[in-house]
Amino acid sequence: MNNKRYTLAVRRLTDGDTASDVLAEFLGLLNNFEFDVKAVYLDSGFYDGKCLTLLQAHNFAYIVPIIKWGSKIKTELNQGWSREISHDLTTSYGEHEWTVEFPVMIDCTYKNGRYGEHGVARHGYAVDAPFIDEPRQARSHYSKRFGIEASYRLSESTLISTTTQDPVRRLLFVMLSLLLQNVWRYLHWEYAATPRRGGRRLWWWPFEEFIDMVTRAAWTVLAVRRAVPANRPPDDRFHR
Numbered sequence: 749m750n751n752k753r754y755t756l757a758v759r760r761l762t763d764g765d766t767a768s769d770v771l772a773e774f775l776g777l778l779n780n781f782e783f784d785v786k787a788v789y790l791d792s793g794f795y796d797g798k799c800l801t802l803l804q805a806h807n808f809a810y811i812v813p814i815i816k817w818g819s820k821i822k823t824e825l826n827q828g829w830s831r832e833i834s835h836d837l838t839t840s841y842g843e844h845e846w847t848v849e850f851p852v853m854i855d856c857t858y859k860n861g862r863y864g865e866h867g868v869a870r871h872g873y874a875v876d877a878p879f880i881d882e883p884r885q886a887r888s889h890y891s892k893r894f895g896i897e898a899s900y901r902l903s904e905s906t907l908i909s910t911t912t913q914d915p916v917r918r919l920l921f922v923m924l925s926l927l928l929q930n931v932w933r934y935l936h937w938e939y940a941a942t943p944r945r946g947g948r949r950l951w952w953w954p955f956e957e958f959i960d961m962v963t964r965a966a967w968t969v970l971a972v973r974r975a976v977p978a979n980r981p982p983d984d985r986f987h988r
Contacts, residue, residue, distance in 0.1 A: 752933055753895050755926040756781070760919050768798040775806045787811060787877050789893040797839030797848045800874060804848070809877035811890045814852060821852075825870045830856045830883040835874075850874050855883035902929055902955055932958045 757777055759770060771794055778785050787809040790799070795815050803810045816822045817837070824833060836849040853875045859865045873886045880886050903925040910921060932955055941948040 752937060753899060754930050754933065755899065758919070758923050758926065760915060766798075767794045767796065768802060771799050771802055775802060775808065778808070779806070786879075787889070789890060791893075795837075795874065797837045797846060800837065800848045800850055801846065804850075804876070809879070810874070811877060811880070811886060811893075812874040813890065814872040814874050821872070824852075824854060825872050828854070828856075830854060832883065850876060853880070853883040853886040855887040899926070899929060905956065906959055928959070928962070929955065 757774060759773065761770070771790070775788075778788075785808060788803060788811075790810065790812045792813045792815050795812050800810075800812070803812075814821065814835075816825060821835060824835075830853075832851055832853050834849060835852045836847050838845060838847045851874070853873050855871045855873070857869050857871075859867055859869050871887055873883075873890060875886045877889070880889060903922065906925045906928050908921040908924070910918065912918065935958070936950060936953050937948065940951045940953045942951070
């Protein structure tokens with residue numbers, strides 16, 4: 749929100765859940781929030797007809813990377829230069845089948861030896877957003893989604909180690925880790941930043957330092973004893 753990355757909802761997957769089931773639930777939550785949603789950025793796991801139909805039904809702008817399903821889209825992604833095309837996708841769920849049509853933007857760039865590869869890299873996105881007019885913009889906007897991966901990596905540094913097999917308890921530990929990130933981002937913006945023209949200036953305050961501060965505060969509040977006083981000095985048995 750306002751260029752700050754927060755985790756607003758977490759859901760535990762159960763057997764039988766599909767990508768469209770999860771998406772439908774989260775889109776319902778978005779309708780209840782007190783802020784406007786500029787766009788929905790999804791990974792390729794949500795590239796199917798039912799998910800795209802849901803996005804169109806809820807009237808959300810969206811960007812979803814496409815998967816090379818079918819000879820038509822494979823051909824489009826193996827030739828030509830940056831362009832916009834119209835594509836359709838047919839999806840079957842049990843006895844039901846439907847087709848959804850949507851625009852696809854194909855962005856092409858030279859690999860220039862990256863990862864030892866050369867030639868042209870073509871990236872296709874299912875895009876329906878009023879602020880995106882050309883393929884290059886689609887790739888640029890979608891790159892913002894990769895910040896989610898950074899949140900996952902940070903959460904691993906504060907994830908509670910456990911041997912429990914209880915999925916509810918394990919989910920609780922993940923949520924606590926993500927909540928700590930939310931608190932850190934809020935405090936960083938509110939108290940470790942200087943107002944200035946054009947936007948606040950954020951001062952250096954890494955997440956690891958915030959966690960150290962929380963840990964020290966917890967030790968103080970819980971009166972954790974970090975040393976055991978001895979009545980007498982250790983004898984020779986404690987020396988090698």
